[in-house]
Amino acid sequence: MHSIYARVNNVSATISTIVMVLLGAMALSSFVFNPHPTGSLEVTSVKVFAGETRRYPHRRQEYAFVTFNITADLSSLFNWNTKQLFVYLEAEYTNAKGVRNEVVFWDRIVRRKEDAVMAVSGKNKYPFRDVSAKFKGSTAANYTLKYNLMPFVGILTYGEAARVMGPIEFPLARERVE
Numbered sequence: 001m002h003s004i005y006a007r008v009n010n011v012s013a014t015i016s017t018i019v020m021v022l023l024g025a026m027a028l029s030s031f032v033f034n035p036h037p038t039g040s041l042e043v044t045s046v047k048v049f050a051g052e053t054r055r056y057p058h059r060r061q062e063y064a065f066v067t068f069n070i071t072a073d074l075s076s077l078f079n080w081n082t083k084q085l086f087v088y089l090e091a092e093y094t095n096a097k098g099v100r101n102e103v104v105f106w107d108r109i110v111r112r113k114e115d116a117v118m119a120v121s122g123k124n125k126y127p128f129r130d131v132s133a134k135f136k137g138s139t140a141a142n143y144t145l146k147y148n149l150m151p152f153v154g155i156l157t158y159g160e161a162a163r164v165m166g167p168i169e170f171p172l173a174r175e176r177v178e
């Protein structure tokens, strides 16, 4: 009796050790493996419109509208330990109050290697506004194409696939005609 329990215990301890070692190796191999994502990002226009908000009729709020072209080949990020990629566009700037902002205004989830080669002409998917309600007095913004690589086993890794050469100023707000 005793020896059967001991053996079952032993076997399961050995199995968990093997599993732990395998998982460790999988996680490690993600570090060792050396991807080379490539891409280019072009911001074709940035416009700012001001208007009153529905909720607070006397408060003016500015919204930025960004159009862009992306071409990217992120397929080298796909190996057997890649669950999915979260691909996004980010604007980094410092507003008039000196607060540094990183705003994600477009994103896409890529689950298959075939979809990791992309050509997108688009505009922001999420409202792009500043907490101070205006862009006047902000620094010019850097625009980057970034990704989070989510593995089956191991930790999330972050990377940059493309960046617009040189920061882009926010134009003065125009009144929105509603």
Ligand SMILES: *[C@@H]1O[C@H](CO)[C@@H](O)[C@H](O)[C@H]1NC(C)=O
Pocket: 042, 044, 068, 069, 121
């Ligand atoms: C980028 O977008 C603009 C406007 O949508 C378009 O005219 C241009 O051909 C695009 N360029 C590339 C390289 O896709």
Ligand SMILES: *[C@@H]1O[C@H](CO)[C@@H](O)[C@H](O)[C@H]1NC(C)=O
Pocket: 092, 093, 094, 139, 140, 141, 142, 167
């Ligand atoms: C934009 O990028 C340049 C060059 O990398 C850097 O010097 C500058 O501080 C960046 N600006 C912002 C607002 O992050």
